[in-house]
Amino acid sequence: MYTSAPQRRGVTRRSLTLAPIQLAVLTFVAGIGSASAQTAADMVRPGDATNPAAATSPAATPTPAVNSNGMAEVIVTATKRSTSLQKTPIAITALSAATLADNHVQTMLDVVQLVPGFQATAQGDHGVTTMTLRGIGNDSAKTQYADPEVASFVDNIYSPRAEGATALLFDVEGIEVLRGPQGTLWGRNSTVGAVNIQTVKPELGSRAGYIEGGIGDYNRYGMRGAVNIPISDNAALRFAVVHEQHDGYVDYQKFPGVPAEQQRAAYLAAGGDPAKFRLINPNDFAVGDKKYNAQDQSAARLSLLWQITPGLRWNVAYEKFDDRGTPSANLMQTPRPGQDHWSTLSDSAPWIDRTSHNVRSRLSWDIGQDMALHYVAGYSKYKGTMRFDQDGGATVPTSVISGAKWQEHTTTDSDYRSHSHELLLQSTGTRTVDWQTGLYYGAEKNSIRFDIPVMLGTKDSGKVDWQGSFIQPKETVDSAAVFGQATWNVSDQLHLTGGARYTHDKRENIGGRAFTWAYDATAPQLPLNPSIDPRVQPGFKEDKPGNDGKFSGSKVTWLGRINYDISKDHMVYASVSTGYKSGGTQDRGLTYQPETLTNYEVGSKSSFMNGAVKVNNALFYMDFKDFQFNSPVNFSDGSRGLSIENADGAEVYGLETEIAARLTPVDRLSVSFALLKTKLGALVAGSNDYTLPSPCAVKPEFDRCLDVTGNTLPHAPRFSTTIMYQHTFNLANGGTLIPRVTAHYETDAELSVFNYGPEDRQESYATADLGLRYQNKGWWVDAFVRNVNDKKIKTSAFNGFGPWLAQYKPPRTVGINTGFDF
Structure with missing residues (x-):
């Protein structure tokens, strides 16, 4: 929670048809006013000084406390209570709505440079955001593969999929990034940290809102807005919408052409039938299709606050999210002569078609003066398909069956459903012992089919190199926990805290199968596509064994x-705190073990010059056991699949510092930096994304592998820093003009555990974002330039197709937004 008023910039609304569930919510809301006999005089609004629970309830919105220097106190909910940031003994970065807007934050990828030790990537083959904190993360923790080490929450509800408010941040009150294990209070998959996104809640008695719009290069346009509507003295609605769209950053290359006689010679040399020779068709390469790295996302949220009685309140929200953009492209690190960096020779037109529905609910009951009970529940449904060019046009075909490999990834269908429930009982008010205890249950039921066809030469060559369809009709997750935490306030100065959580996890894969190419010369040489059922199509065989498997385990984490x-x-x-991520099942029905983390940390939080300067430090050492490493591999028997292995562990230590200063009444400065050192434990890793030594003598089940013991972990620069500065010019007409700059620098960082040299590393770099904002009363206009020096920043790399490919953060972009509050 944040005491500063949300200041939003940005973007508009696409028309969205109300689904039946939305109509039901509206019908229900219409009866609230008549169903309640409470009046405004009877109500105690959350956050009022007369509300005894307001000081500790995470559902409360505390009254802003402002120092004499004009800086508002920042209130956070990291301990599941509303506490001052400077009094909360956890390493937290709290980003207000104003900070998010000033830095034009739209997705989690935009958040990372504002948080010390935080990294994130968008993996192209699934378009999934993966996060790394303090050097620990998992690039392979893709949607259907594995859980992350950094857990995402929206309004304290675990979000297993990076969609909705997690993917497209809109109408957000603030974001809290909790660094270090959060296994006691926040639970599963918060091994090295948690990200909690707080959306703006309805407000009683307020009729207000905002609308914004913007344009930019790459045909960017967007709008967003929200309105708060009181429907009775004790109930209010809030409706928020957003749409963001821009063209892709990646242009399509035309097929460069190969002389007919050279094609014929290459075709015959590859063993082609002279009677079936044909020239490469240039129209097989994408030219006018939707480009890679395009955004086309929309979302809407309907929220309700109902103060049922003075001590009983209910917040409930329904949110829908649509993504019709395209994945990020694999680009050549060294482009072919005459070709631009932001271009690709692609023979797979990309698409993303994903929709998610989320319902989030929080029912809070103040039980007298000393206790509060909260029931927090959520439901999520996600469906989607996508297509992606995996080979990235790394090589140019010399004939329809030679010179290159065409490889595509198509998610034919994915369906994920999850729900979670938490019952939290906690003390309120001022006590010698502050305590809280709770029960948690979460479950998922997921299914997916994805296809990977690989053809020699071109897509229409009629010669399959390899292809496989992976069908997982039912994967389930059940997680139950009981937890408790207490703080003994020994004196006004000394506080002792202890907590523990017992978690039991059960995971199961039912009916998972892989169907791969059987190399039957009589079968039609057709690449897999959604209309082909490999279970009955000639030429495919079912790999043995299947993926059926079960995992069950439990763990106690503590603080x-x-x-x-x-x-x-x-x-x-x-x-001293511990984190835990469950084990599970993988291809071939094998299991992998849980991973655990013990974090030792000392820190300080200080204010100087009557609160005008705030300095927070954290020094930590993390001992990581059984780190789960995921990778697609070629097995020695010729089959392919995903391998999840446990490394012996890893060691990480570092220092994080955050400084916020109000230099003068019109000058603000913030500086954050992180020092980090990482070392991977014993691990022999395989991956078909890389050209590794073959055969794999030390791990015979893999076709190729590499001993990566002692290597540096990926996405862990030794030093990184972000500096933000802004100055306010007060104009004669009553308006303000605010220029600002956000500069970021980090040293070189490995991009994989293989530490394969310069191509597998992002070299040290510096970049900056610039902004200029004019505001007069409720109206404003804001111009910005992001990545002003147009730096090419790699987020992943691989050389499995020969030349080194990579994915990159966006190039330089410019835009202007305007809006007004009402």
């Missing part, structure tokens, strides 16, 4: 912490 208030402006703390 011990001491913090001491040296004075009202200075606090120090020390903690």
